[in-house]
Amino acid sequence: MxxxxxxxxxxxxxxxxxxxxxxxxxxxxxxxxxxxxxxxxxxxxxxxKPLVESGTFQGTGSPALILPGQSVSIQFSAAKGEAITFASMYGWSNDLFFAPANPGILVYDTDGKPIEGDVSSQVKLWDNGTRINQKPGAAVNHPGVADTKSITEVKGSDAQGNTYLPASSLVKATLKYNGNSVFTLTLQNTSAGTANETPLSPGVWAVSYIVGGTLQNAAPLFTSGQPTANGLTNIAEAGDNTALSTYAKSITGIxxxxxxxxxxxxxxxxxxxxxxxxxxxxxxxxxxxxxxxxxxxxxxxxxxxxxxxxxxxxxxxxxxxxxxxxxxxxxxxxxxxxxxxxxxxxxxxxxxxxxxxxxxxxxxxxxxxxxxxxxxxxxxxxxxxxxxxxxxxxxxxxxxxxxxxxxxxxxxxxxxxxxxxxxxxxxxxxxxxxx
CATH class of the missing domain: 2.60.40.2130 (F-spondin domain)
Structure with missing residues (x-):
């Protein structure tokens, strides 16, 4: 290698x-x-193990959704070249989820200075490929009709012609540097009042080790263009983060x-x-x-x-x-x-x-x-x-x-x-x- x-x-x-x-x-x-x-x-x-850290996040209610106007925070550590990734369901859809493109959101610039502020532009909307998409909204019938496609990014519209605002208009992501290599990523549901209003589900996050300039796992939660795996479907279809969390924990360690x-x-x-x-x-x-x-x-x-x-x-x-x-x-x-x-x-x-x-x-x-x-x-x-x-x-x-x-x-x-x-x-x- x-x-x-x-x-x-x-x-x-x-x-x-x-x-x-x-x-x-x-x-x-x-x-x-x-x-x-x-x-x-x-x-x-x-x-x-390839992951330094991983964990879960959720809202404060029951069920633990992150409703429009609500937010959650994730605290993690990272070295230069490491990135934070996450996955959370677009709740009023059949199998869409929010996540950054791999390897995730880089938290240092090329000079090794911590990145702070609004990083919402790096949040994307993805189609898990396991259900036919209905028009998004509270009336979506879960789980819907099965499909067998790979994960793809939703860029304005899905395969069925349903339209979507950019993910950055629905989820605001903010980085704060706490010092000593510790960061806080805050995810806020900003979809209230938009054409794509939706709750966000409990989710999973992860940070990969970097070794000799190469991330040990540059795609810990999903890979665009590949079939879904490791429990991501449970999040994308039902907002259940248990299986994906279990998988992430199994590859997190030393x-x-x-x-x-x-x-x-x-x-x-x-x-x-x-x-x-x-x-x-x-x-x-x-x-x-x-x-x-x-x-x-x-x-x-x-x-x-x-x-x-x-x-x-x-x-x-x-x-x-x-x-x-x-x-x-x-x-x-x-x-x-x-x-x-x-x-x-x-x-x-x-x-x-x-x-x-x-x-x-x-x-x-x-x-x-x-x-x-x-x-x-x-x-x-x-x-x-x-x-x-x-x-x-x-x-x-x-x-x-x-x-x-x-x-x-x-x-x-x-x-x-x-x-x-x-x-x-x-x-x-x-x-x-x-x-």
Missing amino acids: NYLKKMNHWAAIALLPLTLAACKKNNDNTPVASNQQSTITVENVLNS FTPLSPILVVVYNGIDNPIYKTGENDRAQGLKLIAQQGNADTLAAYLKGKPGIKAVYVLPAPNTKVLLPVIGAQQGGIVSQQITVAKGDRLAIATMYGFSNDWFFASTDNGVDATMKGDISTSIKLFDDGTAIDQFPGAGITQFNLAGTPLQESKPINAVPNPNAFTTLPDIQNIIKVTLK
Whole structure:
């Protein structure tokens, strides 16, 4: 996938390991320590999802229609290049619905500045293609006569010759920027008194991840020119958003690469990468946590007392360890290491689509001579050096073409659930084994 090669902010150079000394002996010729070969393997095992966020909206009455003169608001986060889309039934029709053209309403301009104000011109009227259209109005007979056409935009009139005002005359859409990559989209029913007066149904909204400049799902709710799918018919014909919401939720979740892996073998010292409760030591961890660049910390640690070996492991071709995307396996790296009794091992890697989150070995790492799956020794931490935003939807996230907003707080574990989302178990994101 070519777009994966565009992620050019990541560190790309793997440092060579330090040469380990041979096993020493006492005067009586008995070994002091026996070196052994081991292989560390790190995998991104995250079953990624294409949507950052999705949700529903509805009116306040019963039924929960959005009547002429009423409005609803949707709050969401987005990064540059991401868009908000939605679908809501033209209530007094057989199977028409309001939605933006794909990929939705972009919320930043080309300079990365938030777009605010009236974006009604981007709202369109669509024919779901599953019913013959009657003259729109309160007298429409639901559900009507079945049809088997693809989704098409209604531009002034439908296939049966019924006429319609532009969608922007019936639904007013307004964007407001709340700060820190958070927006509010307000949809107001402005059809009162027009020839196309209608209630709006409860609806569904969604925001897709952008990866390397490409949206992971540029058409999450429908595709013009294709048959309707995934529960959209329930909205278009009956105003029921349950099925489409269930589908959207099933493809909403976490997407993140892991940066090139920092691996450190050490002896007689504490974990040299970090310590919770302390501020970043300004030795290079900040660059891992914010940019995924492990080279600076690796160079700093190399040759320090107690440090036996330092490695930086980039994935082949992509440098970063991508998650599982559909049938494509997640990224994987391996490194042979030489260790002895008493050695400890610790790793660190960036949660790629964050401001300054990183995965790392807890406490004082693990016994470097152990074998098996050591994933339970890994946790997710906040480096405390950048203001957090919704992971994968932040305008200042480095790997989404942003510049982190600086702060200074102690390093601490990222709570789960956190202020933005609920993450899978760490072992379902990163797998680390020693063999």
